[in-house]
Amino acid sequence: MPPSRIPFPTAREHPLDPPAAQTELRQTCPVVPVELHDGQPAWLVTRYDDIRTVLSDDRFSSAGLWRFAGSANRAAAERAETSFTVMDPPDHTHYRRLFTRYFTIRRVETLRPRIQQIVDATIDALLAEARDADLVRDLALPIASQTMCSLVGVPYEDHDWYEARAEVRSRMDGDPAESEQAFQDLLAYMSGLVDQAHGGTGDDVITASVRDLLEPGLIAQEDLVAALRLLLTAGHETTATMIATGAYVLLTHPDQLAELRRDPTLLPGAIEELLRYISMLFILVRTAKEDTEVAGQPVCAGDGLIVGPALANKDPRAFPDPDRFDIHRDNRHHVAFGFGPHQCLGQPVARLELGIVLETLLRRIPTLRLAVAADEVPFKRTNLVGVASLPVTW
Amino acid sequence: MSTVEIDADRCVGGGQCVLAAPDLFDQDEMDGTVILLRQPEAGEAADAVQAERVCPARAIHVVR
Numbered sequence: 001m002p003p004s005r006i007p008f009p010t011a012r013e014h015p016l017d018p019p020a021a022q023t024e025l026r027q028t029c030p031v032v033p034v035e036l037h038d039g040q041p042a043w044l045v046t047r048y049d050d051i052r053t054v055l056s057d058d059r060f061s062s063a064g065l066w067r068f069a070g071s072a073n074r075a076a077a078e079r080a081e082t083s084f085t086v087m088d089p090p091d092h093t094h095y096r097r098l099f100t101r102y103f104t105i106r107r108v109e110t111l112r113p114r115i116q117q118i119v120d121a122t123i124d125a126l127l128a129e130a131r132d133a134d135l136v137r138d139l140a141l142p143i144a145s146q147t148m149c150s151l152v153g154v155p156y157e158d159h160d161w162y163e164a165r166a167e168v169r170s171r172m173d174g175d176p177a178e179s180e181q182a183f184q185d186l187l188a189y190m191s192g193l194v195d196q197a198h199g200g201t202g203d204d205v206i207t208a209s210v211r212d213l214l215e216p217g218l219i220a221q222e223d224l225v226a227a228l229r230l231l232l233t234a235g236h237e238t239t240a241t242m243i244a245t246g247a248y249v250l251l252t253h254p255d256q257l258a259e260l261r262r263d264p265t266l267l268p269g270a271i272e273e274l275l276r277y278i279s280m281l282f283i284l285v286r287t288a289k290e291d292t293e294v295a296g297q298p299v300c301a302g303d304g305l306i307v308g309p310a311l312a313n314k315d316p317r318a319f320p321d322p323d324r325f326d327i328h329r330d331n332r333h334h335v336a337f338g339f340g341p342h343q344c345l346g347q348p349v350a351r352l353e354l355g356i357v358l359e360t361l362l363r364r365i366p367t368l369r370l371a372v373a374a375d376e377v378p379f380k381r382t383n384l385v386g387v388a389s390l391p392v393t394w
Numbered sequence: 395m396s397t398v399e400i401d402a403d404r405c406v407g408g409g410q411c412v413l414a415a416p417d418l419f420d421q422d423e424m425d426g427t428v429i430l431l432r433q434p435e436a437g438e439a440a441d442a443v444q445a446e447r448v449c450p451a452r453a454i455h456v457v458r
Contacts, residue, residue, distance in 0.1 A: 056452055093406065100407030100426030107423075332414065333447050341406045343450035348409060 008034035008044060008306065009070050009172075009283070015379040016249075016278060017323065018310045022046060026311060030295035034306065037071050042285075042304035043294070048318035048335075050295045051307040056340035060286035060305060061088050068285045068304035074383055076176030077169035080183050083226040085342060088289075092341055098213055099227060099345065102205045108348035111151060115353055118146045119360045127364070132371055135390040136244045139361070144240035147353055152231055153204025154193065159236075162186060166233040170382040190229045194221065205231060235346050238280065241386035242350065243357050246274040248387050249325060250358070252374045256327050261362050270327040271354050275336035277325045279310035282383050284338055309335050310385070367394045396439040397457045398446075400430050404453040414448055415441035428453060 010019040017023075025032050026046035034044045045051050054060050063086055066078035084095035101107070122142050126133050133139065145163065149156045165182035168174055193206055194214070200207035206228055213219045219227075250257045250270075260266050288303045299305065312335045314322040319331065337344035344350070361368065370377070371391040378388040398418065407426025411419035418441060420429040434442040439456070446454045 056450065089404075093403075096406055097425040097427065100421075101424055103409075104407070104421045104423065104426045105409045105412045106421065332444065337450075339450050341404075341451050343406070343408050343410075345408075 005033045005035045005041065006044075008036055008042065015385065018308055018314060022308070022311060023314070026315065031297035031299075036068065036304075038075075040067070040304075042068050042306050043297070043299060045294060045305055045307045046311050046315075047295065048312040048315040051309075051312040051335060052339050054286050054294060054305050054307055055284065055335070055338060055342070058089070059289055059292050061289045062086055062092070062286060062342055063088060064287055065285040065304075068287070068306060070283055070383070071172045071174075072176050073169075073171055073174035073179050077174075077179040077183065080180065081226075081230075082223075083230040085230060089341055095219075095223065095227065096341070096345065098219060099205075099209070099231075101212070102208065103345050103348055105348050108352055111147075111349065112352060112356065114150055115143075115147055115356050116360070118143055118150070119356050122146075123360060123364050132391065132393040135247050135392050136240065136387060137389065139357070140240040140243035140247075140390075141236075143357055144236045144243065144353070147239070147349070148232070148236040151205060151235070151349065152228070153197070153202060153206035154232060158189075162189060162232060163236060166237060167382075169233070170237065170384065172381050172383065186229050186233065187225060190232060191221075191225045194225055194228065231346070234344075235349065237382075237384060239350050239353055241280055241380070241384045242274065242278065242354055244390045245278050245280065245386035246271075246354060246358060247361065247368075247392075248370075248374075248377060248390055249274055249277060250362075251368065251370050251392070253325050256325065257362070260327065261366065264359055264363075266327055267355055267359055269329075269331070271351060271358070272331045272334065273325060273327045273329060274354070276313045276319070276331045276334035278385060279308075279313045279334075279336055280385050281309045281336070281338065282385055283308055309338070365394045368392055369394065395436070396434055396442055398430055398433060398442050399455045399457060400428055401453045401455070402427060404451045406451045406453075408450050410448040410450060411445040411454055414445040418442060419445060 012019050030047045030050050032044040034042050045054050066075050069075040069078055084092050126138055145159045165186050168182045169179050197207045197210040214224050260270055284307050286305045288299045288301055290301050316322050337347045371393040380386055380388045405427040409421055420431055442456045446456045
């Protein structure tokens with residue numbers, strides 16, 4: 001007998017942990033009936049294995065997800081999306097594969113010198129100022145934005161403009177009309193950049209995709225613009241949030257931070273643990289393509305299935321003692337980047353960037369510490385879980 | 395001995411297999427899809443199983 005319908009989203013008691021009510025329900029109920037902001041019913045999937053199934057099984061679709069977004073503003077922000085994120089295989093596979101060439105492990109590794117240069121210059125500027133800073137404003141955002149601009153091929157002087165529009169779309173409590181306009185503005189902006197990229201020789205993603213895909217007729221202009229619009233805003237706030245929130249988690253676990261400083265070879269495992277422990281993506285949604293079941297619960301064609309990566313990544317069935325931050329644990333099977341065919345395309349960039357930033361930060365500012373108590377650090381009210389600012393000193 | 399089987403149609407070029415077992419897997423330069431470099435040798439079965447576990451598209455199967 002499933003429990004009665006609970007409101008979703010539910011407030012978190014601690015910003016980095018799923019709500020206690022959901023964690024408790026997970027023990028007895030793998031699929032919880034929930035009610036969304038507009039009264040619409042949906043299902044919340046609570047366990048690791050079932051979450052991986054919903055995200056990867058062909059019985060579930062990525063079309064029409066905006067109807068199950070967590071708020072009116074988030075629904076408006078997603079409704080006009082046409083890129084491959086809202087397609088299913090085989091269409092999704094076709095379009096995504098056109099872009100994977102720009103995100104292979106080997107190609108992304110060639111960005112290392114440029115990212116290191118951006119990180120060094122940002123930390124130089126930080127150290128030249130006073131002995132305190134906001135790591136979101138002064139480190140994470142400038143590094144993530146410059147990296148994105150360099151990778152995608154967007155003029156850095158435009159970053160305030162497009163990031164403001166992305167931020168409007170990311171809010172839980174925002175004006176839906178403003179969000180719809182922001183989406184159209186971003187599409188028009190990207191369309192202009194695509195028009196200017198013809199004949200270019202650069203290896204940024206816009207110039208390269210115009211040369212490799214648009215000009216040979218492998219993709220239509222509107223499909224290319226939709227995909228590039230997605231890439232433009234998918235990478236900066238996400239990576240910036242992981243950089244700053246990663247620094248917060250390390251600074252609040254001083255023993256493991258000290259260990260990491262002594263032995264930088266622990267960094268790759270620490271990054272995976274930060275991805276798991278923070279579980280930055282607030283929710284992912286799929287719809288049932290057909291009448292089927294999830295963990296024995298019948299669901300109907302068209303039903304919305306909500307998964308919180310945090311519920312999977314802190315499920316004791318997959319990660320023993322899951323609420324403990326432990327850079328030594330077996331954690332590569334986390335779903336922080338999602339799972340299934342839509343798993344984050346840019347994750348090699350995120351891993352590379354996080355590794356370079358954290359290694360350089362710990363090496364160059366060894367006395368870095370929080371300037372406020374850990375429980376005074378403010379958290380975001382958007383579709384991403386993470387610190388809104390991070391006052392530090394050294 | 396474990397044998398790796400690939401379902402190339404499902405692959406989305408996530409590169410997780412390359413991170414898990416770089417001696418066994420590579421990515422096609424054009425579409426990022428998986429290339430099985432060779433079958434696992436003795437002592438590499440755990441790497442192959444890790445690649446199977448983290449493949450988001452469930453395109454890698456290890457037959458024991």
